[in-house]
Amino acid sequence: MPSCRRFLILFALLFALPTLSVHADQRYVLTSAEQNVQRDSWKLSGGGWSVEKKTLHGGKQEGVDLITIDNGVLQIDVIPTRGMSIYEIRSGDMRLGWDSPVQEIVHPALVDLESRGGLGWLEGFNEWMVRCGLEFAGHPGTDEFEDGAGGTTTRDLTLHGKIGNIPASEVEVVIDSAAPHRIRVRGIVYEKFFYGPKLKLVTEVSVVPGQETFRIDDTVENLGAVEQEFQIIYHANFGAPLLESGAKVHAAVKSLAPMDDHAAESIDGYATYLPPTAGFVEQVYLVEPLADENNRTGAVLHNAAGDRAASMHWSTEQLPYLTIWKNTAAREDGYVTGIEPATGYPYNRKVERAAGRVPKLSPGQRRQFTLDIGLHRGEESVKTVVDQIKSLQGDDQPKVSREPPQS
Amino acid sequence: MPSCRRFLILFALLFALPTLSVHADQRYVLTSAEQNVQRDSWKLSGGGWSVEKKTLHGGKQEGVDLITIDNGVLQIDVIPTRGMSIYEIRSGDMRLGWDSPVQEIVHPALVDLESRGGLGWLEGFNEWMVRCGLEFAGHPGTDEFEDGAGGTTTRDLTLHGKIGNIPASEVEVVIDSAAPHRIRVRGIVYEKFFYGPKLKLVTEVSVVPGQETFRIDDTVENLGAVEQEFQIIYHANFGAPLLESGAKVHAAVKSLAPMDDHAAESIDGYATYLPPTAGFVEQVYLVEPLADENNRTGAVLHNAAGDRAASMHWSTEQLPYLTIWKNTAAREDGYVTGIEPATGYPYNRKVERAAGRVPKLSPGQRRQFTLDIGLHRGEESVKTVVDQIKSLQGDDQPKVSREPPQS
């Protein structure tokens, strides 16, 4: 190395070091396929907060990674092994999550998405939030599309896509040096195949110490050289105790439609929930949300007493559609509702494409998706967040279809 | 805690403690998804007996758990990773087991049940006893059933179901404090899916020190809130040296039928075995066993000399059907016979349902299945157990169908 170049580097370091010591965020690599790193257990603690990683053992969860962020008021479980899904959020007597019949956090190696006629995804489904996508995100069945050579080809899609069953290749924890010292868990999940999509999901779950809110901040990028369709549904699922008889969901509704004839029958009561009901058949409602001048919209689920609620806020520019999935079956079978902001509805991609709800990414293009989630305690607090939703609705009457969309 | 309640608990403990110290069974948790436990290696020894767990390594068996119970005369290999199947029982010059072309104990993560047109189960098939079931247990192919909404739906089933390729979630070893100090290896295997069955299998393999018999004691429970069909076949497989030219199977037969036209051709010789025969095509026979006044029945397989035998005894209330699978192919291709007590026959579930052989469990309902297996040495011992079977038959003539059942 020429000595002048050495000198320049030394010179640069002299100036860089103080900067680094003051402003550098703390970064910790927990998993890296690039660097051949996999930490089985790890913990970092600060004043009143901690981030801990452990490896799960036993049965179907053997070898699954779990990261728990504790910001003093919230404990958030992130599952790197399952596409950075979020298992549960706990806060005192509240939790975001549900009691799925699937109790372990199942390793993707034991999930066969093709099984049960393309419903294999359900064998691992128990998270508070699992992303559906990225190549396809909806119902199983045969998609038909142009093959790029003038003809058409078909493919049997599986339920909700692959991203929720792909282990994250890179996982790191970042602690912001600047106040409010946000704690970030970042993961990179690749849905890349030869002769297939080359999609990169960079996802971050972050929280500020002491706050009862957290943020999901995702970027989807097309690493391929040709235009690529994609779909993403944020399948966020809520069970007891928030979900109960008389619980209610609030959204600002431009349009509302039932997904099928069965849902159509109960559309008048779409916003309220039954108690656990053995034999209940799922009801799915399709919503185009209203947004404010900054394209912000939201949804709130609160309990019967109206003193506990969870809220989600997002941009309709990013996620223009919302699906409300009501599955108030018996507790043993999964008593749960999904509030699912998305790029489209959960029909098969064939239907979504025909309806113009399958976005595309040009080579190198990125799209960002941000969700802000809040927990709310006390009637006042719940009323405040519900009123925000009501003010989005204002005097606009929802356009309600009493029949499913024709497709 | 109110002090009177404290007092009551203390009072209870004072009486309980001596009892516990004398009678408490020893319990050792080897695997627990609930407690996040997975012991890679473990051993417990007593006077002339031991229980040892190891983890298998290399190739397709990497990470597979194996528990060997040695009661001084029998060594029994249980495979928690493969649904608590039993790999082999060894006792001096005898063994229950066979030489499958599949030589490693294959990790379920490497088995694709959907492969080979639904025959993927065969990629891991080499156990002495593997349970088929629990949602479905028979041949692959399209099942058709009511969808609960007035219509019918179809599903492509895979051979012999999933339970044999699901890792046990909980595994413990229990040593009875009371004589005869039975040694028990218990496992819990969940076959639970969202929008699918919620079945729990609690299985126990147990043995008394010094005895040449052991017991399989299983309970299947419907944890769901709606009625659930299930099927179970105890696919017990015997190869050399017990199986050989001139070996013979004895059962008490109410009715006997060939499973297909090929088996029909050889029905007169159903009870005797050929030597290893290259190109042999499997023959399957369907038996309704006769039982005694306590519903007990059994089957015995003995060698040509009649001085080595294995017996199985069970209740026809629990397992009313028996399948005898003859596969006396070349040793290289798997020289083996199956003696398979079951809730039905191994036809596709569609056929079984139509024939009334698919039982149901109401919510919370349990069904128990107990099998007693014995090893017998010497002509006298073999004659005694064969005579038991003959006395079950008594003067009743088996009703033999020379053609397969119409379905």
Next chain:
Amino acid sequence: MPSCRRFLILFALLFALPTLSVHADQRYVLTSAEQNVQRDSWKLSGGGWSVEKKTLHGGKQEGVDLITIDNGVLQIDVIPTRGMSIYEIRSGDMRLGWDSPVQEIVHPALVDLESRGGLGWLEGFNEWMVRCGLEFAGHPGTDEFEDGAGGTTTRDLTLHGKIGNIPASEVEVVIDSAAPHRIRVRGIVYEKFFYGPKLKLVTEVSVVPGQETFRIDDTVENLGAVEQEFQIIYHANFGAPLLESGAKVHAAVKSLAPMDDHAAESIDGYATYLPPTAGFVEQVYLVEPLADENNRTGAVLHNAAGDRAASMHWSTEQLPYLTIWKNTAAREDGYVTGIEPATGYPYNRKVERAAGRVPKLSPGQRRQFTLDIGLHRGEESVKTVVDQIKSLQGDDQPKVSREPPQS
């Protein structure tokens, strides 16, 4: 033991021992399902060479074994977990390998060969050389064949077969005691199923210290008792920097045909390569190579300048067919060409069987396949190896079909 026999053994040992001490090859077992051995990391070094094994971590490569042979001039990565495929060969500024969109070395437990309509193999495809086979090696789709009972049966085959996604059961490193002290990495991969093929692949990658060549030496054996079809394609893949605009492939061609109409359009330029071209659709050419009097043939790929080349030589008795796969897509989508000596072409086995290109192994029969690979630097060296190919061609005019074979 009779004392005379003891004496004979002692006598034999006396003579054998010095021989052993001088000539015994060094053997190191790295993986053995038989011996329950799995070494996570291991290294052996000699004068200027080394063999190192590590376990990969993170994302989809968690738990994958990688062995790197360094003979002083070549570094060869062998992947026991993926059927002993060869990931990459590095030598100074040269490498054999390519930049697949699949970047991690994916664990087979995460690959579902049945997915994407039988194209799941592509989810793990990034090796320099992966074997296709052994039961079937070509394109997915429905095969139809005799069922052994006078009828015909069908099976949906998956792309390129299973062997590349089966972990090796036995892996050892052998250092020859005799000069030139060849370094050998041997693996045994079983593709054995009950009611399926019983094929054993013994594979060896070997190299002499200091040489810029290496050898692949495989034996496929039918362990079953009945005749067994098999197929093998050595899918060797080359990307940048060797592959570039103006790179060229040389083969001695008896006959040449395009695989489909699309390839037919460009058959005149089959031997030269485009730069990375977004949206390029693969072109596949089918070659029957000419060979010398010892049945030796070869193929050479060189860069545009003609000063870097890779060569492969083999016997047309062992591998009578050669496929040239041109996939000069954008770098992001996989810029690569395959030079693939094989027992047949990559059509579905149904087509291959009808064309007489599916060999059979009788019980116990073995077939050997040897490939010699060389790296060539400098115009002289490249010219020499290209001239060898040209001399094989001599004055024989290639028989070129301008249309794909009728099948």
